[in-house]
Amino acid sequence: MMVRCGACRNQFEVPGAGRFACPVCGSVNVVRESAGTAPPNMGGYPTAPGVAGTPAPPPPPPVTAPLPRIECPECSFSFLVGDIAVATCPNCGAQVRTGLGSPEEE
């Protein structure tokens, strides 16, 4: 099987699992039975025992929608609001309906 040296990335043939010195740079590479290709560790040190299988990939970060920006009808100050129906203008303190959050009442 072909393995790739973790130090110099040279590929060389090995008969199977074991520890083999790279013919190019001399770094000892640990080859495991299950590892089809190059060992994931770099530098020839085996990974910690007891780690079975491949770890699950981390969940993707939560996608946060950009906050809507509204403009105060009193002072034309533009500011970001959250998911609320009525926001208070940070500039003049006016109560501004955002059209968001709970439905508007007539």
Ligand SMILES: [Zn+2]
């Ligand atoms: Zn090497």
Ligand SMILES: [Zn+2]
């Ligand atoms: Zn305002």
